[in-house]
Amino acid sequence: MSEQRTPVNETKAWAKLKNLRKKLEPDLKNWFESDPRRREHFSQSTDHVLFDYTRQLITEEVMDTLLELAEETDLKSSINSMFAGEKINVTEQRSVLHTALRNFSGNNVYLNGNDVMPDIKAVLSKIEGFSKKIINGELLGVKGDKLKNIVSVGIGGSYLGPEYLAEVSKASAIEGMNLYFIANVDPTDFVRKTEKLNPAETLVIIVSKTFTTAETMANARAVKSWMTNSLGDDPEVIKKHFIAVSTAQKRVEEFGIDPENMFGFWDWVGGRFSATSAVGGVPLSLYLGYDNFVEILKGAFWMDQHFQNQPFEKNIPVLAGLIDLWNINFMGYKTRAIVPYSQAWHKYAAHCQQTEMESNGKSVDLSGRSVEFDTGEVIFGEPGTNSQHSYFQLLHQGSSIVPIDFIGFINPQYKVESNEEISLHEELMTNFFAQPDALAFGKENELPHKVFTGNRPSNVFLLKNQNPFAAGLLLSLLEHRTAAKGFIWGINSFDQFGVELGKELGINIRERMKLYKKDPANPEVFSGLNVSTSELLKSFMEG
Ligand code: F6P
Numbered sequence: 001m002s003e004q005r006t007p008v009n010e011t012k013a014w015a016k017l018k019n020l021r022k023k024l025e026p027d028l029k030n031w032f033e034s035d036p037r038r039r040e041h042f043s044q045s046t047d048h049v050l051f052d053y054t055r056q057l058i059t060e061e062v063m064d065t066l067l068e069l070a071e072e073t074d075l076k077s078s079i080n081s082m083f084a085g086e087k088i089n090v091t092e093q094r095s096v097l098h099t100a101l102r103n104f105s106g107n108n109v110y111l112n113g114n115d116v117m118p119d120i121k122a123v124l125s126k127i128e129g130f131s132k133k134i135i136n137g138e139l140l141g142v143k144g145d146k147l148k149n150i151v152s153v154g155i156g157g158s159y160l161g162p163e164y165l166a167e168v169s170k171a172s173a174i175e176g177m178n179l180y181f182i183a184n185v186d187p188t189d190f191v192r193k194t195e196k197l198n199p200a201e202t203l204v205i206i207v208s209k210t211f212t213t214a215e216t217m218a219n220a221r222a223v224k225s226w227m228t229n230s231l232g233d234d235p236e237v238i239k240k241h242f243i244a245v246s247t248a249q250k251r252v253e254e255f256g257i258d259p260e261n262m263f264g265f266w267d268w269v270g271g272r273f274s275a276t277s278a279v280g281g282v283p284l285s286l287y288l289g290y291d292n293f294v295e296i297l298k299g300a301f302w303m304d305q306h307f308q309n310q311p312f313e314k315n316i317p318v319l320a321g322l323i324d325l326w327n328i329n330f331m332g333y334k335t336r337a338i339v340p341y342s343q344a345w346h347k348y349a350a351h352c353q354q355t356e357m358e359s360n361g362k363s364v365d366l367s368g369r370s371v372e373f374d375t376g377e378v379i380f381g382e383p384g385t386n387s388q389h390s391y392f393q394l395l396h397q398g399s400s401i402v403p404i405d406f407i408g409f410i411n412p413q414y415k416v417e418s419n420e421e422i423s424l425h426e427e428l429m430t431n432f433f434a435q436p437d438a439l440a441f442g443k444e445n446e447l448p449h450k451v452f453t454g455n456r457p458s459n460v461f462l463l464k465n466q467n468p469f470a471a472g473l474l475l476s477l478l479e480h481r482t483a484a485k486g487f488i489w490g491i492n493s494f495d496q497f498g499v500e501l502g503k504e505l506g507i508n509i510r511e512r513m514k515l516y517k518k519d520p521a522n523p524e525v526f527s528g529l530n531v532s533t534s535e536l537l538k539s540f541m542e543g
Helices: 012-023 028-034 060-072 075-083 098-102 117-135 160-172 187-194 214-231 235-241 249-255 278-288 290-309 316-330 348-360 392-397 424-441 468-489 497-518 531-542
Strands: 043-045 049-052 149-153 178-182 202-207 242-246 262-264 335-340 378-380 404-409 458-463
Touching (some): 012 060, 012 316, 060 075, 075 290, 098 117, 098 290, 117 278, 117 290, 160 348, 178 187, 242 249, 249 262, 316 468, 335 348, 392 424, 404 424
Parallel strands (some): 149 178, 404 458
Antiparallel strands (some): 049 458
């Protein structure tokens, strides 16, 4: 990837797309009626997922030009560079190799001349061995109890992906095993997750790539006290009840965790791309069994291969990414809703939110130049049908247009007996089929408040089963769709410096709180703060 490449908005394809946008008169109803081949042109069917983008505000010319844009910006070589382990995260001088974590091809993956696969396999086999010993009771707590409660402490990428995967796969969880996540530093999260647990039956995983994240370390210390207050302040308690997933062995040891009980990963796995490393592998193998974690990896690998090998006109992450780009940069739609028609998928939107917004919320390109176009989109979502009874009013009739991803499944996770002609799952799916059409085709009415304008774009993804494989597949689709956009925009999707300033200011406030607690009259406490923050802090400290 060239760092000095022409900005994407100065390419020929971009200019062409701008013209096409000017000429475009969206009319989905007419487009569907006049072109029976629209579905053929704008859908991709594969063994595991059907992607239908017929309801996007695109013509064949638009789609062809988007594909030209992918060629002109050399998307293929960016993808190849990623898979080949080049240091495409230029600001941090790191490779981006999360795809190696689920590489079942049998091929080596080289980084600086060394194959990374043996290390990955070693961690996987350590996870397999450890999780089996906990599940079958070979490894017990300090008092001889079975460790059946897993508490995973971590935030951001060390939490959202694993929680999404765990929620989807809950139906396959090992009987008797429970998994809880403590992410927020709010004591409510801590208390809600721990209050009913017996420390003697609990195994804690501290998940942090850096092992410095303030929230995670504060929660880790709180869980440590909770555990030692109950079981005794004894190194054996930590040894038997605490494990870590991290890249920072020294800090893990300083915390008191035996390096034997640490599961490693590497700086070439970004936080939000780490769910298929030990970050997800350890909690998920303990909760679901290692074999189900492997199913997740296999689903992700399937999509990795699709992304790497399919030509762009058949490549689902690339096509979805190009459509996002059309919506953001040419149609002016800067928000996207993710609506799975599956309760099991209820944490998917939150994970998509971090992956997309932390990756592509950037304002400078790879050479540090300000970009003159929007990158990233605001992502939100909730499962259907709940979302229909909440924010869908705005999506149907509001003045801003929000493209939607509808995700549905042929088979339910559970069959509920009833004498109804239509099952609960079928009832759910009636909505899945109805909503995209209501948005796309609208409805005329003499009463203005009953008019549905239509021409509101959406994608439809249909999968067969709601299982760990599908969860891994959609995880990888998200990762590659996000990366594809970043590659075309010419930004670095793999750093996240935007989260730093808030952290710095937080550290400053923490010091002021400490000073206040020693001496409320100390003038240093509020000095140099702006009037608003100083009054707010005063109100808080005075209680
Ligand atoms: O603050 C953002 C962030 O750095 C994310 O990118 C990351 O996933 C999260 O914090 C947690 O980081 P760590 O795993 O190092 O605790």
